[in-house]
Amino acid sequence: MIVPFSVSDFLARAAAVYGERTGVVDEPTQPAPSLGDVTYARMAELARAQAAKLESLGLGVGDRVAYVSHNSARLLTAFYGVCGWGRVLVPVNFRLSVDEVTYIVQHSGARVVYVDPELKDALADVEAEHVFVIGEDDDMFLFDTEPTPWEPDENATATINYTSGTTARPKGVQITHRNIWTNATTFALHAGVTDRDVYLHTLPMFHANGWGMPFGMTGCGVPHIVLRKVDGAEILRRVQRHGVTVMCAAPAVVASVLEAAQTWDGEVPGRDRVRIIVAGAPPPTRTVARVREELGWEFIQIYGLTETSPLLTINRMRQEWDDLPAEEAAAKLVRAGAPALGCTLRIDDEGEVLARSNVCLEGYWEQPEESARALEGGWFHTGDGGVLGDDGYLTIMDRKKDVIITGGENVSSIEVEDALFTHPDVTEVAVIGVPDEKWGETIKALVVTTPGSQVTEQELIDHVKGKVARYKAPSSIEFRDELARTATGKLQKFKLRAPYWEGRDRQVN
Template identity: 70%
Template sequence: MIVPFSIRDFLDRAVAVYPDRVAVVDEPNQEAPSWGELTYAEVMRRAKAQAARLDELGVPVGGRVAMVSQNAARLYTSFFGVSGWGRVFVPVNFRLAPAEVEYIVEHSGAQVVILDPSLAHLRDVCGSAEHVFVLGDDDEQVWGGGGEPEPWEADENATATINYTSGTTARPKGVQQTHRALWTNATVFGWQASVSDRDVYLHTLPMFHCNGWGMVYGVTGMGGQHVVLRQVDGAEILRRIEEHPVTFLCCAPAVLAAVLDALKDWDGPTGRDRVRCVVAGAPPPTRTIERVREELGWEFIQIYGLTETAPLLTMSRMREEWDDLDPTEQARHLGRAGAPALSTQIRVDDTGELLARSNTVLEGYWENPDASATALEGGWFHTGDGGTYEDGYVTIADRKKDVIISGGENVTSIEVEDALMSHEAVREVAVIGIPDEKWGELVTALVVLEDGADVTDADLIAHCRERLAGYKCPKRVEFRDELARTATGKLQKFKLRQEFWGDRERQVN
């Protein structure tokens, strides 16, 4: 017997087993009226109402519905209300500039766009969509459907979500993930991270990012409780861990740094010996891992993956063989990207690039067959990361793609360079990532100006802010007389990076 996988399986199970359990505690501090506490039965009722409303709006199976929102119960519910009845959900990064949102809405062909009230001004750039709604103001038009939605016969190979990511070109690419891939990621990730019905999960990670790394689904399927955090703040994370009480969270290294920084002024409990913390985006320093384990008393787990892999490829978690090692040596082991997840195969090609095969790998890039063929050449997904795979563990050494990971977000250098080159005073520019204790890697622009140009670093950063999301803009600008190039004129970024990275073994931070 073959029963097709569907992401609605997770909510169906939660409703069957835990209908009256609190499913989600909404963010209390937001412009749209908070939904407060919802049971799993109520989440299902609202998801069905949303699907029925999409029926009324004429959005067909396979039609795209985009949502631009910070973490919210409405966003959580929409993962099921849209994809659970055969449409394709497009969760969009709320930090993006208007022009970037406009491109994604148009490129995805979204018929419906739902906006956070703080982003209502984006209505003006969503003209390609037939319907644009604002949370709070238009709730009745989104969740006001009555009765049962039209049934959908699950197709595990159908696209469930399109998640846009910065790649190696100036335009973002839409990662198509099927129900099968998302189902596999959520179950394998959840199992290897020990998710259970006793978990209280704090959404410090943006839900738009790889669908909350799959925990939107995985925690739901086990009947855990979701606690929504709208804006990352170290002290607020500690407060919510105490209030709810939280057992599990996922985050970027910059979030861990914020929590550790807030700890010096915190006199309450930290969830010691209760909280499991999963980190990805860039390997934190060994000392940071030690502090998380010693000062917070949290279990530290590291994963490696990409939006294209849903994201889980590898996991590094404490194991029995390391019990007798000293804490520093344990932290060094945990600092590796990890061992392959169940059903994942890893190898390193002749150029040193990490390749992967997994049920979680993307179906392809939306409306971009050339990029899809390149990424999946030879039946392996090309990660764009260089590293080693020894003794069953992956270590990331550098990035083959011209991508910077800052604060857990991907920033494509080419996109930032394009924005800077649009300034009349800029003759040449190279954008690189340099090590930074807070952000992991700092977006840094090395700029050669036109003769006689009079412009400051602040001017150039402001110029970028008019064109790019804030997290993509350079945090540092340095002016140079020239940039290192090959005889054929190609930038030699490895030489430009060398002065900042020095003799570090790994060219990632």
């Protein structure tokens, strides 16, 4: 017997088994009216009502619905109200500029766009067949109407997640129902999720579908605590108030919690209870040790990409390491980890990490050549350089593709270079990632200007901020007389990066 996987399976189980349990605690302070505490039964009703509303607008199976939103109960519900009835959710990074959002909406062909109230003025020029402001519930839900059931197709696209990579424009990663189902269940298994957990959404839900937590946690009946904006002290308060046991975070979020703990009054909440799952870039060994010592939280490291739903590897304390000194244990935990169940890794002759798994993307939306390149030979090409140890654990050593991970966000160096090239005084530019204690990496631009130019570092940074999302702007600019190139005129960025990473074993931080 083969029963097709569907994202709707997770909410269906939660509503059936945990219907009267609080499924989500919405952010209490936000521009849209908070939904408050929502039971899983009510969440299922809201999902059906959203599907009915989309059907009333004429959207059929496969049509795209874009959400530009901070974390909210409505966005969490949309993973089911949109995808559970065969339509495609396009979660959009709310930090992007209006031009970037417009490109994603147009490229994905989204017929409906939901915009966070805080962004409605900034994104007023975004056009689609229907544009609604989140929180105006008459525009989102249609009750007392049963939507037409969808016959699940596990190979159908469930979400399109746009990610920065080797091109100036972001690529739309097609994630199927099968991808989501496999990622959510294996992630929950490796993280030891049970119905006694409480999950805090410190991770943006738009980011690789919240790493699959909106699905895995729901299927296990775990209450979701929505956090709209990241703040270290507020994270600690939510842990204390709601009895949080698990969260996901980029290294910068970990740093903010450690900083807040320094001035916390009394014992830091969650000791011996919270596990924090970290990805984006491996934090320093000392940071891992501090999480375990100062917070008393379990530190779990994972590695993956938007293209892999995202879980490829997981690294958490194991029995054999229990008696190791803190620094030695931390050194083992900063590795990317061992392959997740059902994932096979290998390193090709050029040192690139390749992966085979049911979590790997279907392809890039309307980019067949990019899809073929990424999935060449039946393996997903990660673009990361790494090594596999004798114990099967992966360590990421370098990024082969032109991507910088700063604060957990992927930034295409090519996109930043394109923005700099629009300034009339810029003749050559190379954008690289350099190590940073807070953000893991920060963006540096090496720039050659026209003869006699008086343009300043701050002027160029401001220029970039006017072209792309602010977090993509360089934090520093270094003016050069020339940029070294190969005989064929190509920049060798690994050589440009090398002086800034001197003394480090890896070219990622």
